[in-house]
Structure formats: structure tokens, C-alpha cells
Amino acid sequence: MIDPLSLLLDVQNLSVSFRRYQRGLAQTNLNVISDLSLTARAGEILAVAGASGSGKSLLAHAILGLLPANAMLSGVMRYDGQPLNAVRQKQLCGSEIALIPQSVTYLDPLMRVGDQARGAEKSAERMERQREVFRRLELPLPSERLYPFQLSGGMARRVLFSTAIISDARLIIADEPTPGMHLSQAMEALSILRELADAGKAVILITHDVDLALNVADQIAVFYAGTTLEETPAADFAAGPDALRHPYSRALWRALPQNGFEPIPGFQPYPEALPDGCLFGPRCELKTAACEQETPPMRTVRGGKVRCVHAA
Amino acid sequence: MTSLQTLRRLGGRSGKQLLRVATLLLATTVVAFALVSLSPVDPVQQYVLGVGNVSMEQRAAIADYWGLNDPPVQRYFLWLSALLRGDMGTSLLYRQPVAVIIRERFLNTLALMMTSWLLSGLIGFTLGCVMGLRRGRWLDRVLRALCLMLSSVPTFWLGLVFLLIFSVALGWFPIGLSRPIGVANADVTFGQRLHHLALPALTLSFISFASVALHTRQKLIDVLESDYVLFARARGENTWTIMKRHGFRNVILPALTLQFASFSELFGGSVLAENVFSYPGLGAAVSAAGLNSDVPLLLGVTIFSTLFVFSGNLIADILYGVIDPRIREERPHGQSNRD
Amino acid sequence: MDSPIVIDRPRRGVNRRLQTMITCIVLLMVAAGILLSGEWIPSDAVTPDFSRKGLSPSLEYPFGTDWLGRDMLLRTLKGLALSLKVGTIASMVSAVLATLIGAAAATGSKWLDAAINWLIDLVMGIPHLVLLILISFACGRGLTGLVIGIAVTHWTSLARLVRAEVLQIRSQPYIMVSRRLGHSTGWILLRHILPHILPQFVVGLVLMFPHAILHEASLSFLGYGLPPDEPAIGIILSESMRYLTGGMWWLAFFPGLALVLLVLLFDRLGENLRMLLDPASAHE
Ligand code: SF4
Secondary structure, three states: OOOHHHEEEEEEEEEEEEEEEEOOOEEEEEEEEEEEEEEEEOOOEEEEEOOOOOOHHHHHHHHHOOOOOOEEEEEEEEEOOEEOOHHHHHHHEOOOEEEEOOOHHHOOOOOOHHHHHHOOOOOHHHHHHHHHHHHHOOOOHHHHHOOHHHOOHHHHHHHHHHHHHHHOOOEEEEEOOOOOOOHHHHHHHHHHHHHHHHOOOEEEEEEOOHHHHHHHOOEEEEEEOOEEEEEEEHHHHHHOOOOOOOHHHHHHHHHOHHHOOOOOOOOOOOHHHOOOOOOOHHHOOOOOHHHHOOOOOOEEEOOEEEOOOOOO | OOHHHHHHHHHHHHHHHHHHHHHHHHHHHHHHHHHHHHOOOOHHHHHHHHHOOOOHHHHHHHHHHOOOOOOHHHHHHHHHHHHHOOOOOEOOOOOOEHHHHHHHHHHHHHHHHHHHHHHHHHHHHHHHHHHHHOOOOHHHHHHHHHHHHHOOOOHHHHHHHHHHHHHHHOOOOOOOOOOOOOOOHHHOOHHHHHHHHHHHHHHHHHHHHHHHHHHHHHHHHHHHOOHHHHHHHHOOOOHHHHHHHHHHHHHHHHHHHHHHOOHHHHHHHHHHHHHHOOOOOHHHHHHHHHHOOOHHHHHHHHHHHHHHHHHHHHHHHHHHHHHOHHHHOOOOOOOOOOO | OOOOOOOOOOOOOOOHHHHHHHHHHHHHHHHHHHHHHHHHOOHHHHOOOHHHOOOOOOOOOOOOEOOOOOEHHHHHHHHHHHHHHHHHHHHHHHHHHHHHHHHHHHHOOHHHHHHHHHHHHHHHHOOHHHHHHHHHHHOOOHHHHHHHHHHHHOOHHHHHHHHHHHHHHHOOHHHHHHHHOOOOHHHHHHHHHHHHHHHHHHHHHHHHHHHHHHHHHHHHHHOOOOOOOOOOHHHHHHHHHHHHOOOOOHHHHHHHHHHHHHHHHHHHHHHHHHHHHOHHHOOO
16 A cells, blocks of 8 residues: 555554643643544645644644643654654754644744744755745745734745745644635645645644645544544545545535535534543444443554444 | 835834923923922021021012012923023022032932943843743742842832941941042042942842843743744744744843833932932932922922933833834735734 | 653642731731830830940840830831831822722723823823922921822822723623613712722722832931931931941841831732732733
């Protein structure tokens, strides 16, 4: 199937919880990500798609080692075959792994954007590289002297993209790069990601917009309540509900505008009140007693992975 | 955009500001004059005390000469028009033109205030950064408790304690005055001046560095929790790099503003510090003027110190315009910040 | 996995509410103690007694005695009582002033608001201490000048707070409803707005107190305010200056320290109260 050598990031059973103190010393753990697994390959775009409030940004923070001090992690993350621990995260962030953040607030309001795009590294080559990338992203040269507040939304987005391209990282995590954009702008942003993937990078696209993701992604990880319910080639999503493996994926498919716009009944559970067993259980039509016994493990079904007892 | 436009925009802002300051200054003269006119202390009596035997007729003549029998409003305008011509009258206490006294003493006070201003700014900013970086750790807790305590300490008592420790017990510094006794002004060396300046300046700096430190700490914590610092960390920048690239840049402006806006407390503090250390500055002069009913001097210093405070505020304002790009540079036309 | 597992430190200490209560009680007891002792100590306890002059601190005279043989502990207590009285009256007047002015700025016309803003700038423009000297001079020095001066100079920041608060309450829907129902502005002010700014008022008052006391001491120290025979802390410290070179350090040290502690106590109480009322503003 896929060349195992191209496997760049492998996350297995990642859980993230926050310790919180309520009243005195009573302490509760808030599970925001539970048993999440995904893989990102060089040359591909993996779209992590799910409704907002499902903890997708925290996934990016966990990979980059940016979680706050009261967060607890478990599970295994491997980057390029080696365990990705705190020490390696420090080494790799910025050079090997790059984040494309959500909005202009991730730019320092008091620093010229050219300087921010180049980052802490100062050299003539870096400057050259920044100009080249700006040109490629059709940012006019004088814009490097501007401050973030002077940028239009589209320009700000391109500056944010430029940071990742300049760094020449092999793994790029784009955290919701499209909200608030017109369709044409969003497509342009996604096409930049596609170019990066085609140039051999591994791209993780975190988004709530399945429809948009389908246009560029190679793989889709369906994210729900802090975990991945299904990992599937994007082609299966395009093919329709029969090709998909998980009830939630099918519901998502039916909720797409072109497929009937059918809303999914019920709500995504809050991290404070996760259901027992299958996280999708309370909203699933196929639920049986077996579903509530334990969290269904990730199984390989028809070339994709799925976390459902009844998937076949 | 051109620098001409920048100038014009800043000019417009400052223009409005200047008008405001002008009305405020005018009101200050009214308030100050009204207050001294209200005083039950008889200025002639006070003057006569310094001169010796004076007959009733002479008293009346003096009162007449000073225009004390005119209605207050008329006296105010006489005084104001003299003030505008640069004539602040003659000090009863020092028997010298008020303008001369202010010029001489302000230099002393300025040396004192600026030294302590720099000192408190530097110490406060550094401490604030340290606390912000170590937030929640024991160093932060200790320093914060110290700063909170310091803001409850009156300047003059701190001065007395410093005097007790460094001058009386250790003998490192002289007890007071801006130069050694018996040495003519021209012969005073820079070193001697500094020696006499050190303790008052240290005392004075203690009143404001705590607030600068606490303010800087809070600002830095806000910055360190911002999205752009998170992004910088995602790009592998370490704490020191983050401080260099984003921390100082975003924290220094509010700290500077706070420092320039503190001219009022600075002057008030110098009144106390100068009294503790018998330092011959403007602060010592104004309290002496009030105690000895030296109305011209009291008025003169009031107006002058108000001018000083306003110029501090004005500098802070202009500084913002020059340093902060969000004010200095215009938004591009036809584009909104976010879409 | 080998990522760091950082454990959050639990919050130490008693919870804020309890802490505030304790500070409050301690403070009230201290204040009452000082006031009472100020009243009870007969003035002959601090009359000169040359048989014991210039004694350094001992068990019998914890704060020592001065060059006239007066007990410094008793003088300090009397001084603190005086400071408390002046501070209470002055900050009360100032806080009421601030509330009235702030509410007027928020509810009155645009013009009034601008005028009050301008007035605040005016008061803040003249250095505090210089304005205090001027007012004290205008009142012929003495206690009245002191109280008026402190009251007139301390209201500005609380007035701004009250203004903001009232503006915020005014935009609430229930005020609109009340207005629709035909209630008059005065009625609304009394029934809806006043109860909401009461906590602000209390906190502002308590936080103003330390400043008031410090300014009272500063002015007395400079020789304004109280006559020299009254044992105000400022006067005690000012007198002590003549004897410092002679080594009588306790004359300046203990009275000042007592003042600092009193100020600190009020400052902490004010901050605790503020955090109780507005947890969002309480960073850490
Ligand atoms: S495990 Fe059960 S409840 Fe969960 S998705 Fe599959 S069928 Fe539905």
C-alpha cells in the first residue's frame, strides 16, 4: 500500500487531560483528548476534521509540546521513527515541525511582519528566503515593512503561511487556516498547502470544514469529542456513505450541503461528561449493549481505520 | 504613507492636547491664586516679622504697595499679566526674584529627580521582568510581597531610616545638603555632588519602583500568555529569545508611559526627600514658602511644578505616538484589519 | 510516553473569603485598640520626665523614651490614633465626593462628563503634595486644612471607577425596563444603581485610607497640619531628625514602622475585599 518510509508522524493512543482543583483540594481530571491515533505521511495532506469544541487545537499543541503546565499526557508519539519527547520537541519545533496558526493575533503587534516571518534566525540567506517566499505568496515586497494591524485578512494569512514555508519544515500543522475567508481565499490557502505536500512535506490540516478539506486532503481523520473515530482515504469520503466505516463519518457525509444537508441529531459531549464506552454512543442509531462496555479499539477495516464495534 | 502625513497626524493630536493643557494651566493659576487669597495669614505681618520694627503707617504703605487693598480679581489679573511677562515677583523668604530661585533650585531638584527616575525605572523594570518570568515561583512571591510592602512605606520615613543606616551608623554618606558646607558652589566637584545626591535619590526612587515593577510584571504575564508568544514557542524560540524579540518590545512602552506619568508623585516625593536630607531644591523651597507665608514663591513653584507634571504627560503621549506603530503608522486605505 | 508530566501545585493557604474575614477582624481590633488607647492614655503619661530621658528601647519602654523622657510607645499610640481619626474622616468625605462626582459624570449630560473629566485632570495636574500645601495654607494650616486637603485630592481615581461602573449598569436591560415603566432617574439611581456601586464605594474607601494616612503623616512631617505639641506620627518623626545624629535611632524607627504596619494592614484588607468582589481582576 503506502510506502512505510514516508511515515513521518505516528501518534498512538494519545490522551491529554488537565488537572483541575475544585473547592479546596478535591481534584478532577478533565479529559480533553482520549486515545487518539493518527499518522501523517510525507507528500500527503491529512485533514483532521471535526466540529468545533472537539479539542482539535490541543492536538496541535500536544504535538508541538505547547500544552500548559497542568496538562498530563499519555500515549506514544513518534516523529521520523524516533520517540517525540519534550527534548526532541524543543529541537524540532520551528525547524522540522512548523505550525501555521489560526489568526493574526499570533503575530506580535509591535513587530514588522518581515522580521516575524524570518523568525529568530538572522542571516542574509534567511532574508533572501523570506523575500522569495513572499514573492511566491504574492505578498508585495514593501509588505515586509508593515505591522500586523496594517495587513488585510488575506495578507495576514499569507504571512502566517510564509512562516512555515520559510522554515522548510518537513511536517506542517495548519490549525484552522480558513475560517472567515471567502471561498476563493480559502481555496487559495488550501492550494498552498497542496503545493507544500506535493513538494514532499507532510501536512496536517486541522479544520471543522469537511467539505473544504475534501478538495485537497489525501487522508481524513474524523475527530470527535477528543478522539479520532475513523481514518480514511479522502476518496472514500467522496465515494459516499457506503465506502465509509463509522456511523459518525456517514452522518457527517449526509450533513454536507451537496448530500442533503441533513443535521446530526444530538450534541457532542462535553469533556466534563464523557459517556461510557463509545464516545459517539449517545447519538448513534446502531448502538447496542456491546458499545457501552468499553471504548471500541481502533481496527483496520477495508484499508482504513475505525473505532466502532460494528464496523465491517 | 509619507513622514509628512505622520507629522501632521501627530501634530493634530498634540494640538488638541496643547489646547487642553493651556486651559488646565490657566485654571491652575486661578485655583492657586484663589487658595492663597483665602489664607487667613496676613502677608504684611509675615513680611514685617523679617524686617523688624515697622510702624502702622509703614504697614499700610506696604499693603498698598502690594495692592492688598484691591479686590482679589484685580490682583489676580495683575499677577497673571506679570506672570505671563515672566515676572513671578520677589520671594519674601529669600529676598530674591522667584524666577531666580526656581531656576537655581530646579537644577538641584532636577538632578535629584532624574537620578531617582532612572534608578526606579531601571530597577522597577528589571524586577518586573524577573517576577513576570518566574511568576508563581518563590522568587516572584518574595519580590511581590516586598514591592507591596514598599508601596506602604512613607518616603520621609524611608529617608530617615537610610540616613540612620548609611550616614549615622555607617558614615558612608553625608547627612544632608547638596554640597559640603563651607565650599563655594563653583568649587564643588562632580564626585562631591554625586556623594550628596546618592541617598536622597535612592530614597526617592524607592517610592515608585514598586509600582513600576508590579505593573511590568502584570504586563509581561499578559504578553507571555499571548497567542504570539505561543507561536514563538511553537517555532522553537527559547525564553530568552522570546524576551528579546517580543517581551521587552511589548512591555517597555507601558512602563515608559507609567514613568512619565509619575512626575506628580516624583515632585511630591522630592519635597519630602529634600526636607529629610536638607537638600536645597525646589521641594524644600515650596514647603518653606508655605510655612513662612511666602506667597509669591508658593505660587511660582505651584505653577512651575504643574508645568512639570503636564510636560511629563505630554512626553508620554508623544512617545506613544512615536514608538507605537499602531498610532504612528496609518492603516492602509480601504482595508480593514480583519475580515 | 516520555513527555514531561508536570503536576500543578495546589493552591496553598486558606481561601480568600476566610482570609479577608480574618484580615478584617484583626484590622478592626487593631484600629479599635489604637483608638481606645489614644483616648485612655492620660496626657500626663507623655509629659516630660527628665529622670528617664533618652532611654533606648527596653522591656519597660519598648520604643524607648525621647530627649524629654516621654514614653515613645505611648506617644506613638496617641499619634496613630490621631492618624486614624484624620484618615477616617478625610477618606470618608473623599469617597462620598468621588461617588457623587462619578455618578454625576455618568448620568449627566455629555458636557458635564467632559467638565468633570477636565476637573480630574486639573486636580491630578498639580502635584499632590503641592496642592495639599496650598490648601493647608489657605486654611491657615491646622487640622481642618489637613482634612479638607486630603479629602479634595483623593477622590479622582475612585470617581473614574464609579463613572465606569455606573455607565456599565446604565446600559443593562433592566434599567431600560425600569425607565419604560416610568420610574424617574432619581428612583432608578436609588434603587438600582446605588446598591451596585456600594461595594465599589467600600473598597475604594478602604483603599483610599492608606493614602490618606500617608499624606496626613507627610504633611505633619513638613510642619503643616497639627500643632507641634500634638503627637502626630509626622511630627514625632520630624522632631526626631534633630536627635538622629546623636544616635537616638529609636525615635524615628519605631513610630514610622508602626505607621507602615497600619498602612499595610489597610492596604491588604482593601486588596482582599477587591478580589472578593471582582475575582476577574485578581490576577493570581
Ligand atoms: S461502537 Fe456502537 S455506538 Fe459507537 S459508533 Fe459503533 S455502533 Fe455506534
